[in-house]
Amino acid sequence: MATPTGKQSEEASGHAVAADLIAVLVAVTAGQPRFMTIQNGSTLPSGPFAQNDRSLQSGLRTWVEQQTAHPLGYVEQLYTFADRDRATNGIRVISISYLALTRESREGNGESGWRDWYSYFPWEDHRSGPPQCYKDIVARLLDWTKTATAPAQRRVRSRRVTVSFGLDGRPWNEELILQRYELLYEAALVAEAPHVRQRGSSARPVPGQSMSFDHRRILATGIARLRAKIKYRPVVFELMPPSFTLLQLQRTVEALAGKLVHKQNFRRLIEQQDLVEETGAMAADTGGRPAKLFRFRRDVVDERAVVGTKLPLTRA
Amino acid sequence: MATPTGKQSEEASGHAVAADLIAVLVAVTAGQPRFMTIQNGSTLPSGPFAQNDRSLQSGLRTWVEQQTAHPLGYVEQLYTFADRDRATNGIRVISISYLALTRESREGNGESGWRDWYSYFPWEDHRSGPPQCYKDIVARLLDWTKTATAPAQRRVRSRRVTVSFGLDGRPWNEELILQRYELLYEAALVAEAPHVRQRGSSARPVPGQSMSFDHRRILATGIARLRAKIKYRPVVFELMPPSFTLLQLQRTVEALAGKLVHKQNFRRLIEQQDLVEETGAMAADTGGRPAKLFRFRRDVVDERAVVGTKLPLTRA
DNA sequence: ATCATATATACTCAAATCGAGTATAATAGG
DNA sequence: CCTATTATACTCGATTTGAGTATATATGAT
Numbered sequence: 001m002a003t004p005t006g007k008q009s010e011e012a013s014g015h016a017v018a019a020d021l022i023a024v025l026v027a028v029t030a031g032q033p034r035f036m037t038i039q040n041g042s043t044l045p046s047g048p049f050a051q052n053d054r055s056l057q058s059g060l061r062t063w064v065e066q067q068t069a070h071p072l073g074y075v076e077q078l079y080t081f082a083d084r085d086r087a088t089n090g091i092r093v094i095s096i097s098y099l100a101l102t103r104e105s106r107e108g109n110g111e112s113g114w115r116d117w118y119s120y121f122p123w124e125d126h127r128s129g130p131p132q133c134y135k136d137i138v139a140r141l142l143d144w145t146k147t148a149t150a151p152a153q154r155r156v157r158s159r160r161v162t163v164s165f166g167l168d169g170r171p172w173n174e175e176l177i178l179q180r181y182e183l184l185y186e187a188a189l190v191a192e193a194p195h196v197r198q199r200g201s202s203a204r205p206v207p208g209q210s211m212s213f214d215h216r217r218i219l220a221t222g223i224a225r226l227r228a229k230i231k232y233r234p235v236v237f238e239l240m241p242p243s244f245t246l247l248q249l250q251r252t253v254e255a256l257a258g259k260l261v262h263k264q265n266f267r268r269l270i271e272q273q274d275l276v277e278e279t280g281a282m283a284a285d286t287g288g289r290p291a292k293l294f295r296f297r298r299d300v301v302d303e304r305a306v307v308g309t310k311l312p313l314t315r316a
Numbered sequence: 317m318a319t320p321t322g323k324q325s326e327e328a329s330g331h332a333v334a335a336d337l338i339a340v341l342v343a344v345t346a347g348q349p350r351f352m353t354i355q356n357g358s359t360l361p362s363g364p365f366a367q368n369d370r371s372l373q374s375g376l377r378t379w380v381e382q383q384t385a386h387p388l389g390y391v392e393q394l395y396t397f398a399d400r401d402r403a404t405n406g407i408r409v410i411s412i413s414y415l416a417l418t419r420e421s422r423e424g425n426g427e428s429g430w431r432d433w434y435s436y437f438p439w440e441d442h443r444s445g446p447p448q449c450y451k452d453i454v455a456r457l458l459d460w461t462k463t464a465t466a467p468a469q470r471r472v473r474s475r476r477v478t479v480s481f482g483l484d485g486r487p488w489n490e491e492l493i494l495q496r497y498e499l500l501y502e503a504a505l506v507a508e509a510p511h512v513r514q515r516g517s518s519a520r521p522v523p524g525q526s527m528s529f530d531h532r533r534i535l536a537t538g539i540a541r542l543r544a545k546i547k548y549r550p551v552v553f554e555l556m557p558p559s560f561t562l563l564q565l566q567r568t569v570e571a572l573a574g575k576l577v578h579k580q581n582f583r584r585l586i587e588q589q590d591l592v593e594e595t596g597a598m599a600a601d602t603g604g605r606p607a608k609l610f611r612f613r614r615d616v617v618d619e620r621a622v623v624g625t626k627l628p629l630t631r632a
Numbered sequence: 633a634t635c636a637t638a639t640a641t642a643c644t645c646a647a648a649t650c651g652a653g654t655a656t657a658a659t660a661g662g
Numbered sequence: 663c664c665t666a667t668t669a670t671a672c673t674c675g676a677t678t679t680g681a682g683t684a685t686a687t688a689t690g691a692t
Binding site for chain 3: 245246286290291292
């Protein structure tokens with residue numbers, strides 16, 4: 001029978017679930033992308049959605065601010081999922097994850113603290129070329145592709161590795177961070193993988209700190225979203241101080257994307273979009289010629305509505 | 317205290333909520349964009365998420381296929397929300413909405429059926445220029461901007477109308493459909509608005525069929541997502557038959573976007589991206605010179621990974 | 633004072649892409 | 663065989679992009 005939303009609440013009590021809110025809270029400090037953790041870096045801030053919360057977002061704010069003593073700035077929803085294995089006491093848990101952007105201020109309280117996200121994903125930082133661990137990871141993944149029994153499956157695996165890690169002259173695509181993490185998970189090369197202890201020599205995980213539950217996967221989802229979004233929406237500015245130089249802005253973009261951009265073209269793009277204006281002041285501590293300070297023109301954003309930023313990251 | 321995901325399930329039983337799954341199921345038939353409804357067009361297909369569903373998506377599939385006798389094809393999550401006023405029996409309802417793409421086959425059973433989405437959003441179809449109702453809607457919105465008491469609020473409203481409806485020489489941006497619906501809602505110009513009956517002459521809603529609950533808003537969210545997504549991911553093809561002419565493809569894109577594109581440039585863009593290949597056959601029923609039939613190259617998509625489609629819709 | 637070094641900022645230039653056409657081909661119907 | 667209609671090839675100027683070069687203004691060492 002057709003049951004419209006809202007009407008089935010009477011019967012829905014038989015389908016009760018618990019709702020969990022999880023935050024990927026990001027800041028960029030001194031050119032390093034960081035995120036908020038609790039429990040000594042093993043867990044993302046999270047908590048149950050309570051009956052009396054006004055909305056999902058306000059529930060999230062309450063919990064995160066309580067756990068981390070840090071107010072949330074820009075917030076957007078990431079993804080909602082209901083894992084089979086998340087059930088406890090026979091009740092299913094639905095997790096609603098959020099991406100939040102701020103600037104790092106005071107330290108967290110107690111066990112909460114900011115962590116560099118590249119210590120969880122060392123293979124994702126290509127700002128000074130492919131990192132140390134990259135070559136080894138690719139080799140181990142290629143080994144894994146060969147362990148498939150069916151030839152068709154070998155081809156599928158091989159193509160996935162080739163594409164997502166930018167082999168055979170393909171470009172490195174920073175947005176594929178989730179696909180790369182999922183490959184490593186399937187290949188049992190991260191500590192979170194369920195069968196990681198069933199395997200032999202290859203059971204040693206690749207470099208990179210692991211997390212509880214699927215939190216590293218959620219973090220990858222957040223990074224992927226952010227890496228995609230900075231290309232078409234002016235969200236980088238949420239991570240910047242009130243005034244900044246163009247190089248600081250560029251370093252922030254590079255920190256998030258995990259790769260470098262052409263300086264002169266970056267400036268051209270930012271300036272011709274009218275997203276920033278000079279404050280009149282100069283930054284003297286640049287180590288070279290002093291740089292003009294700029295501020296974000298928030299008015300232009302709602303002026304042009306959602307219509308966004310361009311960054312020199314779009315092409316291969 | 318820090319409470320990681322999963323651990324608080326014991327206490328979470330005190331925070332029990334009901335989860336509801338809602339689908340915006342889209343097809344394009346004969347150049348018209350349509351979506352699946354139940355209850356004579358007033359409601360989106362939806363139902364509770366059950367304990368024994370494998371995942372949210374599979375729960376959704378079960379419900380929709382039961383209600384509409386129509387299998388789901390491509391599915392992606394839209395948004396999750398927990399409205400204050402959605403509570404019944406003291407239990408909060410969390411709604412998880414999905415966008416799904418298919419092709420129209422058989423009719424729905426009973427009360428379910430496909431509806432043209434522009435009969436719910438008549439002001440959104442600009443394929444033959446601004447539609448009939450457009451001028452009147454803008455006029456009524458501009459009247460509404462004047463009813464604000466504070467001058468600052470008048471300016472804010474005025475800019476929102478100007479930007480989202482493309483006034484003062486600004487371009488019409490089809491992606492702003494949700495912003496436009498929200499303006500009409502705030503201005504009490506749609507039947508769903510809570511204060512629609514408290515107002516005088518302007519209580520008459522603008523043209524366009526209304527829906528139960530916030531379903532028209534969810535539909536707008538789905539359309540907005542689809543209009544944005546066709547520009548950078550090859551999702552249009554989910555709506556196409558196995559083989560099609562380039563004009564059919566173009567008409568589908570135009571139906572979704574609600575505006576026309578330059579034919580020659582459209583072809584150039586599609587062909588140079590290698591997203592399609594000739595089947596060898598020709599379509600004779602074109603009304604003019606027969607057209608080559610093409611098929612979507614699914615292999616190219618996972619070859620190039622997420623890296624997407626371009627459509628001549630990107631610029632103003 | 634001068635020089636190496638670092639950063640800031642202006643400007644150039646060729647290649648690629650895009651918007652908006654024109655021109656020509658192949659069908660159906662009168 | 664003329665007209666209407668659609669398909670498809672090709673052109674051309676304007677813009678945008680990638681990848682530089684050139685020059686300006688700081689600091690710190692000698």
